[in-house]
Amino acid sequence: MNRLAFALAALSLPIPATALAADGPMTLEQGADKVLTHDTIAWDFVEGITTEVGPRQAGTEAEKRGRDWAVAWLRDQGFANVADEPFEMETWVPGDLHKAEILSPFPQPLIVQPLGGTASTGPDGITAEVVYFKTVADLAAAPDGSLAGKIAYISHSMTPTQDGSQYGFAGPARWIGSGIAASKGALATVIKSVGTDYHRNPHTGGAGFPAGVAPTPAGALPLPDAENLERMFERADGQPITMKLTLTPQQLGTTTSGNVVGEIVGRDPSLPPVLVACHIDSWWNGTGAFDDGAGCGIVAAAALHVSHTGQPLRTIRVLMAGAEETGLWGSKAYSAAHIDEPIAVGLESDFGADRIWRFESNFREANPDLHAKLAASVARFGVANSAIVASGGADIDIARDQKTAIIDLQQDGTRYFDLHHTPDDTLEKIDPVQLRQNVAVWTQVVGILANEPGDILPKD
Amino acid sequence: MNRLAFALAALSLPIPATALAADGPMTLEQGADKVLTHDTIAWDFVEGITTEVGPRQAGTEAEKRGRDWAVAWLRDQGFANVADEPFEMETWVPGDLHKAEILSPFPQPLIVQPLGGTASTGPDGITAEVVYFKTVADLAAAPDGSLAGKIAYISHSMTPTQDGSQYGFAGPARWIGSGIAASKGALATVIKSVGTDYHRNPHTGGAGFPAGVAPTPAGALPLPDAENLERMFERADGQPITMKLTLTPQQLGTTTSGNVVGEIVGRDPSLPPVLVACHIDSWWNGTGAFDDGAGCGIVAAAALHVSHTGQPLRTIRVLMAGAEETGLWGSKAYSAAHIDEPIAVGLESDFGADRIWRFESNFREANPDLHAKLAASVARFGVANSAIVASGGADIDIARDQKTAIIDLQQDGTRYFDLHHTPDDTLEKIDPVQLRQNVAVWTQVVGILANEPGDILPKD
Numbered sequence: 001m002n003r004l005a006f007a008l009a010a011l012s013l014p015i016p017a018t019a020l021a022a023d024g025p026m027t028l029e030q031g032a033d034k035v036l037t038h039d040t041i042a043w044d045f046v047e048g049i050t051t052e053v054g055p056r057q058a059g060t061e062a063e064k065r066g067r068d069w070a071v072a073w074l075r076d077q078g079f080a081n082v083a084d085e086p087f088e089m090e091t092w093v094p095g096d097l098h099k100a101e102i103l104s105p106f107p108q109p110l111i112v113q114p115l116g117g118t119a120s121t122g123p124d125g126i127t128a129e130v131v132y133f134k135t136v137a138d139l140a141a142a143p144d145g146s147l148a149g150k151i152a153y154i155s156h157s158m159t160p161t162q163d164g165s166q167y168g169f170a171g172p173a174r175w176i177g178s179g180i181a182a183s184k185g186a187l188a189t190v191i192k193s194v195g196t197d198y199h200r201n202p203h204t205g206g207a208g209f210p211a212g213v214a215p216t217p218a219g220a221l222p223l224p225d226a227e228n229l230e231r232m233f234e235r236a237d238g239q240p241i242t243m244k245l246t247l248t249p250q251q252l253g254t255t256t257s258g259n260v261v262g263e264i265v266g267r268d269p270s271l272p273p274v275l276v277a278c279h280i281d282s283w284w285n286g287t288g289a290f291d292d293g294a295g296c297g298i299v300a301a302a303a304l305h306v307s308h309t310g311q312p313l314r315t316i317r318v319l320m321a322g323a324e325e326t327g328l329w330g331s332k333a334y335s336a337a338h339i340d341e342p343i344a345v346g347l348e349s350d351f352g353a354d355r356i357w358r359f360e361s362n363f364r365e366a367n368p369d370l371h372a373k374l375a376a377s378v379a380r381f382g383v384a385n386s387a388i389v390a391s392g393g394a395d396i397d398i399a400r401d402q403k404t405a406i407i408d409l410q411q412d413g414t415r416y417f418d419l420h421h422t423p424d425d426t427l428e429k430i431d432p433v434q435l436r437q438n439v440a441v442w443t444q445v446v447g448i449l450a451n452e453p454g455d456i457l458p459k460d
Numbered sequence: 461m462n463r464l465a466f467a468l469a470a471l472s473l474p475i476p477a478t479a480l481a482a483d484g485p486m487t488l489e490q491g492a493d494k495v496l497t498h499d500t501i502a503w504d505f506v507e508g509i510t511t512e513v514g515p516r517q518a519g520t521e522a523e524k525r526g527r528d529w530a531v532a533w534l535r536d537q538g539f540a541n542v543a544d545e546p547f548e549m550e551t552w553v554p555g556d557l558h559k560a561e562i563l564s565p566f567p568q569p570l571i572v573q574p575l576g577g578t579a580s581t582g583p584d585g586i587t588a589e590v591v592y593f594k595t596v597a598d599l600a601a602a603p604d605g606s607l608a609g610k611i612a613y614i615s616h617s618m619t620p621t622q623d624g625s626q627y628g629f630a631g632p633a634r635w636i637g638s639g640i641a642a643s644k645g646a647l648a649t650v651i652k653s654v655g656t657d658y659h660r661n662p663h664t665g666g667a668g669f670p671a672g673v674a675p676t677p678a679g680a681l682p683l684p685d686a687e688n689l690e691r692m693f694e695r696a697d698g699q700p701i702t703m704k705l706t707l708t709p710q711q712l713g714t715t716t717s718g719n720v721v722g723e724i725v726g727r728d729p730s731l732p733p734v735l736v737a738c739h740i741d742s743w744w745n746g747t748g749a750f751d752d753g754a755g756c757g758i759v760a761a762a763a764l765h766v767s768h769t770g771q772p773l774r775t776i777r778v779l780m781a782g783a784e785e786t787g788l789w790g791s792k793a794y795s796a797a798h799i800d801e802p803i804a805v806g807l808e809s810d811f812g813a814d815r816i817w818r819f820e821s822n823f824r825e826a827n828p829d830l831h832a833k834l835a836a837s838v839a840r841f842g843v844a845n846s847a848i849v850a851s852g853g854a855d856i857d858i859a860r861d862q863k864t865a866i867i868d869l870q871q872d873g874t875r876y877f878d879l880h881h882t883p884d885d886t887l888e889k890i891d892p893v894q895l896r897q898n899v900a901v902w903t904q905v906v907g908i909l910a911n912e913p914g915d916i917l918p919k920d
Contacts, residue, residue, distance in 0.1 A: 054568025
């Protein structure tokens with residue numbers, strides 16, 4: 001295939017990726033250093049899947065094309081034991097009609113997209129008065145039944161944070177907001193997008209409903225539209241604000257998804273492998289570049305670059321999990337299928353493509369020498385050591401389920417929630433320089449782990 | 461109404477706008493200086509019309525609501541002789557279905573919106589092979605008939621420029637591209653948006669077709685989608701790229717639009733007035749904040765602030781032209797209706813809300829003292845003098861038709877084409893500090909002009 005050649009042309013790099021190995025034996029450190037300026041593999045993955053496949057909504061034919069593409073790419077790159085391991089899931093799709101319109105007192109259209117797992121208004125839409133809640137707590141304090149026949153609007157603004165921690169503050173507006181509103185009788189819910197950009201980008205994402213509460217229609221407004229709606233409340237002098245909302249998502253029932261896996265086989269395949277994970281699916285509204293094509297490119301490129309410095313002791317297994325976005329289906333299925341096959345350590349890349357700035361493990365106390373060695377090894381890339389205990393990302397349930405070692409290579413999330421779950425999650429948002437820093441750090445860390453003979457998280 | 465109070469609350473300003481006059485007599489210079497930090501009138505206009513009306517597509521009921529809103533606002537602010545002067549126009553509307561989908565070899569949806577004046581594909585869309593032209597010149601060089609049955613794609617990338625001059629370079633892709641393609645047999649045309657942002661923003665705008673060439677469907681792709689399509693061409697290894705395009709704009713025939721006018725009446729109404737113009741319509745896809753709610757707010761606020769420093773000698777007439785975007789209908793109608801009523805000088809604000817950086821007139825040689833006085837008067841706001849001959853904006857046809865004086869207060873256009881004709885043209889894009897600098901410069905210039913006893917552009 002010509003993909004690598006195209007990537008090289010796009011990046012104007014003078015030498016092909018294979019030259020990383022062709023210069024003769026390199027140390028791991030030399031290899032990681034070279035990656036910092038020369039990697040093209042991660043970009044090749046994310047450019048390829050976003051261009052040749054595009055959006056990859058979990059459980060759909062588009063995700064299947066994404067998995068097929070990744071399987072072919074892994075084989076092209078020389079990975080062993082490449083497979084698409086199937087699992088079944090309950091599949092939600094967004095449907096075609098996504099409209100919000102203020103009917104009175106200030107008629108104008110707003111942009112809206114549905115939240116994952118929510119119900120349809122039907123193609124004719126619903127029309128109701130909007131009730132404004134500044135925070136999730138305000139909504140939770142509304143009397144039972146008080147939202148009967150109404151559309152709830154939840155504001156709850158988000159601030160950018162380097163560590164992404166405000167997702168925990170603002171996320172509940174989406175995670176539980178429509179469920180709370182439904183439990184109080186609301187016909188539907190619209191939220192200010194859980195996001196930090198001021199473009200006409202709805203930020204979709206999963207929404208949950210309490211047991212016994214039927215899902216209602218629910219959608220996200222872009223920040224400009226949400227603030228416009230809030231100004232309407234300020235200017236309406238108490239007149240009711242009426243919205244027509246049309247959202248037609250569908251539950252398709254059970255469909256098949258899959259987890260794509262591939263391996264750099266180690267010198268001692270009997271040792272538990274190093275698991276490096278990402279997810280292959282994306283929301284339908286973007287091309288899944290930042291979330292999580294980049295992550296898949298990073299982990300796969302790192303595994304290859306480690307192999308270019310010599311066959312590692314342990315196998316490095318790449319897991320490109322299916323159906324992360326709509327309920328971590330792939331991560332759960334992978335853990336269920338492989339729970340009896342111990343892994344040595346799990347790492348995930350799923351926070352965009354900006355610079356890694358902090359190293360965390362869950363074995364700093366149990367294996368302080370290895371923790372210190374790893375942290376010291378990435379200091380030259382600007383990555384700080386941390387006492388925070390790593391808990392791992394969504395796609396490495398198996399590491400948590402096996403209570404094994406976990407490392408988090410924390411990426412700069414300052415602009416992550418500008419793009420997260422939006423139409424704007426497209427290739428050109430990725431900074432090639434920062435993407436390569438990710439690959440270099442991952443190469444360094446995975447290379448050490450894959451050549452570590454002893455337990456990474458020693459058993460008690 | 462409570463609009464002013466809301467605007468003040470939003471801006472956290474300590475004193476109301478009326479205090480600009482309440483402190484007692486101010487010189488024009490003192491008034492303009494105070495405007496720089498205290499104006500709330502321009503913001504009040506643009507916040508009000510974008511919130512209470514929103515998009516204002518030329519010739520439609522939405523534009524009518526915009527004119528009604530502006531008439532009420534001008535009266536509230538104390539303007540005299542406020543009117544909505546009707547004219548007839550041919551009206552195009554965008555319709556509901558705007559879809560582009562790559563069917564092969566890399567199936568995925570792209571975002572598209574129709575160009576003004578173009579035809580419908582019908583609701584079932586059209587499917588055809590896409591032919592890629594890097595520039596308008598490449599398209600123009602294609603043999604006659606060579607595009608029969610095809611969809612033309614025109615790339616022709618744009619670079620941001622402070623003076624907006626690259627619009628002249630990139631604009632033809634939209635202005636004449638679909639017309640050239642149609643004349644060579646193309647079924648339809650898609651263009652890379654004439655814009656400089658990397659969001660999923662189609663940049664619409666008017667498209668022209670040569671005499672005798674029937675309009676075809678034509679749409680704009682956002683830059684991320686256009687670059688994705690270009691990568692598909694790189695990766696297709698010569699396989700045809702097939703697109704399904706569905707765009708359903710409509711020609712409504714003749715409808716009524718109008719020009720909103722209002723005056724600060726001068727001490728000598730027999731003298732030709734100072735005409736300050738903007739346009740009240742916007743494209744349907746944004747709320748018309750930058751283009752041109754801000755311009756209307758700037759010119760109206762300046763006229764009021766001049767009056768707060770004392771009744772001017774000449775009348776200041778505000779023209780908020782209707783239907784600029786789809787063919788300068790309002791500007792032409794205003795000139796036709798008022799051609800026999802001389803104006804002293806025409807100025808227009810229609811380039812966003814960023815800082816004014818250059819002063820230009822068309823009377824630097826004919827009236828050097830006045831030109832120098834005006835240029836010197838705005839130097840303290842960071843505005844440079846220029847030898848460029850002002851030609852005026854779209855809404856002051858009458859000034860060109862009367863061959864009278866024109867001033868261009870050039871705004872920084874570096875980010876103008878990030879927002880121009882897109883969904884992202886929304887209120888929060890406006891920087892209140894730069895908006896006030898505009899109002900201060902306009903107050904200073906209009907105040908001098910409105911108190912000038914002699915001809916501004918002396919007759920030969």
